[in-house]
Amino acid sequence: MKKLGEQLKKMRLAKSLSQKDVAVFLGYSSSQFVSNWERNLCRPPGSALRGLSKLFSVNYKDLVNSFVAHYKAELMKNE
Numbered sequence: 001m002k003k004l005g006e007q008l009k010k011m012r013l014a015k016s017l018s019q020k021d022v023a024v025f026l027g028y029s030s031s032q033f034v035s036n037w038e039r040n041l042c043r044p045p046g047s048a049l050r051g052l053s054k055l056f057s058v059n060y061k062d063l064v065n066s067f068v069a070h071y072k073a074e075l076m077k078n079e
Helices: 004-014 019-026 032-038 046-056 060-077
Strands: none
Touching: 004 032, 004 046, 004 060, 019 032, 019 046, 046 060
């Protein structure tokens, strides 16, 4: 399973968007937020998921399920 950040980067690049493009679309003042997500330093907040699904033209429920699967896998590793 690819890391969440890798998936986000792949979707962004498939749309030929910069990190700044994504940040502006989501209402962030800096592309650093997106960079941190893609480098797996932190995760996008739940409030950003709907915007990401719209921007990347992916089904919202599928995106949420993908995020949940990643979170669950991380939690299970630490048991």
